[in-house]
Amino acid sequence: MNRPIRRRTTVRTLLATAVCVGLVSACGGTDSGDASGSPKGGGGQYPLTLTNAWDKTVVEKKPLKVATTSDGDTSIALALGLVPVITPDVEDGGPVPEYKKRGMDKLGVGKLKKYDDSDGTDYEAIAAEDPDVILGMNSWSMDADYAKLAPIAPVITYTDKKHADVLPWEDRLKTAAKALGLSEKADEVIAANRKAVTDAAAAHPELKGKRYTYSVVHPEQLTYMSYADQDPGVLEKLGLVKDEKSKKYTAKKNRISLENLDELESDLLLMTYPFGDEGLLSASELESNKLFQSLDVVKRKNFTVIPSENTLASSMAYPDALSASWVVEELAPILAKAVAGK
Structure with missing residues (x-):
């Protein structure tokens, strides 16, 4: 079996073949977490406690400053209408993928603030931005990162370590949106994607x-x-x-x-x-x-x-x-x- 190894988004962007990492949506269940407080609509209720695979994390108030630990988490923030305060430099100086450029353009952002992730997550760079929360819903290094990220800010991540590979993007988005008080926006993003698939199938x-x-x-x-x-x-x-x-x-x-x-x-x-x-x-x-x-x-x-x-x-x-x-x-x-x- 081939392990999923991410390269930077360059000419040789890799395609992986993990057990359940699929052709577009990975297999697996939901990851709604165990919350004390029920975020409703776009506002949410705080403080909010979320259980993850390592601990419980408490979000005291609606986050405004979001740091991301992977490209997928950067996509979550942008899709929900938030510009991350810092992101990993997955492009490594190369061109930004079209879908990401669209998301940035929609928010009027020409460039994102990035940290060099060639040696892994840069904890100091993240801490320097004083984020309200850190998104790690798509991180494969969270097992090593969590203990160093948690003292910086509440870490929003999956409830089971297996989810690093198998959790569908919709569930990653929903969990992040719950913590950010943007559940309605997440529902809109998911509905738009379903419509895109339905329309394309009807057209072909x-x-x-x-x-x-x-x-x-x-x-x-x-x-x-x-x-x-x-x-x-x-x-x-x-x-x-x-x-x-x-x-x-x-x-x-x-x-x-x-x-x-x-x-x-x-x-x-x-x-x-x-x-x-x-x-x-x-x-x-x-x-x-x-x-x-x-x-x-x-x-x-x-x-x-x-x-x-x-x-x-x-x-x-x-x-x-x-x-x-x-x-x-x-x-x-x-x-x-x-x-x-x-």
């Missing part, structure tokens, strides 16, 4: 019922990503269905050998090369392979690449409150062209 009825296989080229293997119990995510919300061969694969058994490329055969084949030259093989190497070229799905031109350069592949695997609707907007036309053999 040709996708309904088409069998698909989705494969990712990792450094160590060619991965059968659309295994049977993989969360369906946006691909199936748009009408696609997994190929029958998906039943042969699981999160722990997902390797495809170059001698068995016919396992990729389906009505529609989707590929992603998130590691570029560091992948097991390049796009040109795979696509010039004679066995690959002999596949009916390739001959029919029902084969397409989900781009990673513009963060679509990684955003499809790791959706958040800002990227989810953008993924649908970008992905639906790509799928439609592939189904049409264009």
Whole structure:
């Protein structure tokens, strides 16, 4: 099984294959937390006590200054209409993804204040901003970070350590919104995303019922990503269905050998090369392979690449409150062209 390892959002943005981290929404339950006080509407009731996987955290009053510990948490803040006082520099000087730029533009923000996270979370930089709360709903390093962040400000994070991988973005957003007193706004964001999916599916009825296989080229293997119990995510919300061969694969058994490329055969084949030259093989190497070229799905031109350069592949695997609707907007036309053999 391949572990989900985030790189910075550059040309080689990675796509991961964790057990339940899915094609657009991860599997798992809700993470509403154990609260004393029931935030209602946009205002909330304070003080508010939230239970997390490490402790209980108390938010004394409606937070105004929010620090974030991951890009997904930055997206949560922006989606809820808040400009974080400090965020990790996930772009590392590179371009800001389109969906994030849209969120910033909507709030009239040209640039976010960032800390260098190349060596992990910068606790001193966060403390210097004196935040009211720290969002860590998407952080994979919270097990190491929590004890150092909690003395700075209340940390809003998940209730179970397993949720770092498996919690759907909607539940991450709801938990953060509860702490921020912005539950109504969170509901609006979720409703807008659902409408985007519904509208895209209605606009592309040709996708309904088409069998698909989705494969990712990792450094160590060619991965059968659309295994049977993989969360369906946006691909199936748009009408696609997994190929029958998906039943042969699981999160722990997902390797495809170059001698068995016919396992990729389906009505529609989707590929992603998130590691570029560091992948097991390049796009040109795979696509010039004679066995690959002999596949009916390739001959029919029902084969397409989900781009990673513009963060679509990684955003499809790791959706958040800002990227989810953008993924649908970008992905639906790509799928439609592939189904049409264009």
